[in-house]
Amino acid sequence: MKKIIALGIWMLAALHLPAQDVQTRQDAPQNVQHEKLTAEQRAIRKFRQMHSAISLDEAQAAKARQILLEFEQNKEAVFAQFTGPARKTKMQALRNERDTRLTDVMGKEKFDAWEKIRKAKAEEHKAAVKQKNQSELPKEE
Secondary structure, rough: OOOHHHHHHHHHHHHHHHHHHHHHHHHHHOOOOOOOOOOHHHHHHHHEEEEEEOOOOHHHHHHHHHHHHHHHHHHHHHHHHHHHHHHHHHHHHHHHHHHHHHHHHHHHHHHHHHHHHHHHHHHHHHHHHHHHHHOOOOOOO
């Protein structure tokens, strides 16, 4: 008899565990704000990633760093001035200009290598975000 009562109490306690888990997920911050980087900080971060992934000589490195800095500054201006489809169009033009200038500085082979690495990192990031979002969904019972 004692075992049946203990089992009943244990089952009642176990029913409350998923409810507690859902509550803590709901209380967790949904959008954690990261420190906003300046245009120069973003350009330096991208430059370091590029420089570590592909070998650039000093002249190429200096020009690439300047191109990335100008791109980030122009990007800030576009985000401040435009919204919606106009922003998308302006950003695509900025990206195309950046890519053309980087291709001229680095050469087609190095630029293609960088693009391949950049796209792989983007896919990896998308997969990680998708995995995180899947794990945060409440489980259906």
